[in-house]
Amino acid sequence: MRSWTGLAVLALPCLLVSLDAEVLNLAAPQLSRDLHPTGVQLLWIMDSYVFVVAGGLIAAGVLGDRIGRRRLLLAGAAGFGAASVLAAFATTPALLIAARVLMGLAGASLMPSTLALIRVMFPDARRRTIALGVWSASFSLGGVASPLVGGVLLAHFWWGSVFLIAVPAVLLLLALGPVLLPESRDRTATSFDAPGALLSLASVLLFVYGVKRVAASGLSAVPVLAVVVAAGLFVIFLRRQRRIPQPLLDLTLFRDARMTVAVGSNALSYFVLYGSQLAIAQYLQLFLGLSPLQAGLWTLPSVIAYLLASFGGPALTRFAAPGQVIAAGLATMAVGFAVLALGGLPAVVTGMVLFSIGLAPAYILSTELVVATVRPARAGMAAAVTETGCELGGALGIAILGSLVVAAYRHGTGLPGTFAESAAAAPAHDAYGGAFALMALTAAVLVAAASVLAARVLRPAGSVNSSATPTGVMDYSGRPG
Incomplete structure (x- = not known):
């Protein structure tokens, strides 16, 4: 019972991360009127948190393995709360950007710490899968709650109030965490690779920044240079990890095809998820003519579907091997995108629901596998690897699938602008429908291919190497190992 109560405590930082990622979008107009940031400053206010979280995950995961996951979780939560207060009362754009960077550094410690603690608190594979369903659902709940909570706060208070919603949750976590959460760490570790941590932070941050800027404004010198420098730094990081005795990233893990496929499945899932979000929002509002509120309401069925599938999907491992459920989840996602390509409100809503139903078990069980x-002792590192894969996959999805929509639209119309700039013209309207369908079909093909690969690599006949399998790990026939 204590483990499940502790799981409820672990849901608090997950809610914090998802709330903060969404709620600032609502506050942007008000803070722009008060602080008068430049265009570049507003960009960093909105995105610096996400960039730093993505870049800090690997270092934070391994740091938790070294000093203790609970200790890092509580320290990160305290830092997150303090930085949130600093952001709420920022008087200049520069101060707000600095606060957002600090929030990102603190936020990077929360996700791998919670995942690693779940690994320790639930040694039984089936119970751990249920716990991961709760963990995953808490992110969705934060996303659902952010427009409502943010809207109410902004209607009655100043823009900084959206940051203060973190404070009560942080205080509750700090009060209950030491009582309900166990401490765990890698007792064999004697050092922390600080230069490697800086290399990983810089390479991932520059990569995400460059890819997002390409997605937002097209190819130009600065974002392309950022991606090139990021690639060079990452190569240096990998070479360093091969040489040192206690690396941040254990590259030998990827010799196991199942590990690689699991991380790749999660990265691809977020590639198509993030890459399609803007296109779906534009389709609902500009193509179908819905208001922002109506468009938001029509996305709720998919959110509810994800929440239900977070609990119900993993339960399928009672009847089928986890690898088969992952493959089936990916196949369901592919069907969802194929339905999405048909166009029209019923098909779009149905496609989003099917995608969400497939995403939840595929993501949860792939994360469990990793x-x-x-x-x-290395659970924090493994958790950071899968979360970093999701962040990088999402960034690439925004750039690549978003660029595909723009390119297909421009090819169909011969116009240089975006659909939002010429939506009223009939040719532009028809061209965007075709571009949207092409994006959805591309996503469907990619996820279908991943489903086939997962079915082959994660097939029940495979078995986990006994030397690497701790007690309680589920083998791929669905039985506790």
Whole structure:
């Protein structure tokens, strides 16, 4: 019972991360009127948090393995709360950007710490899968709650109030965490690769920044240079990890095809998820003529579907091997995108629901596979790997699928602008419908291919190497190992 109560405590930082990622979008107009940021400053106010979280995950995951996951979680939560207060009362754009960077550094410690603690608190594979469903659902709940909570706060208070919603949750976590959460760490670790941490932070941050800027404004010198420098730094990081005795990233993990496929499945899932979000929002509002509120309401069925599938989907492992459920989830996602390509409101809503139903078990069970593959002492590193894969996949999806929509639209119309700039013209309207369908079909093909690969690599006949499998890890026949 204590483990499940502790899981409720672990849901608090997940809610914090998802709330903060969404709620600032609502506050942007008000803070722009008060602080008068330049265009570049507003960009960093909105995106610096996401960039730093993505870049800090690997270092934070391994740091938790070294000093203790609970200790890092509580320290990160305290830092997140303090930085949130600093952001709420920022008087200049520069101060707000600095606060957002600090929030990102603190936020990077929360996700791998919670995942690693779940690995320790739930040694039984089936119970751990249920716990991961709760963990995953808490992110969705934060996303659902952010427009409502943010809207109410902004209607009655100043823009900074959206940051203060983190404070009560942080205080509750700090009060209950030491009582309900166990401490765990890698007792064999004697050092922390600080230069490697800086290399990983810089390479991922520059990569995400460059890719997002290409998606927003097209190819130009600065974002392309950022991606090139990021690639060079990452190569240096990998070479360093091969040489040192206690690396941040254990590259030998990827010799196991199941580990690679699991991380790749999650990255691809977020590639198509993030890459299609803007196109779906534009389709609902500009193509179908819905108001922002109506468009938001029509996305609720998919959110509810994800929440239900977070609990119901993993339960399918009672009847089928986890690898088969992952493959089936990916196949369901592919069907969802194929339905999405048909166009029209019923097809779009149905496609989003199917995609969400497939995403939840595929993501949860792939995450379980990654975290359970390593020994418990390295759970933080494994958790950081899968979350970093999701962040990088999402960034690439925004750039690549978003660029595909723009390119297909321009090819169909011969116009240089975006659909939002010429939506009223009939040719532009028809061309965007075709571009949207092409994007959805591309996503469907990619996820279908991943489903086939997962079915082959994660087939029940495979078995986890006994030397790398701790007690309680589920093998791929669905039985506790």
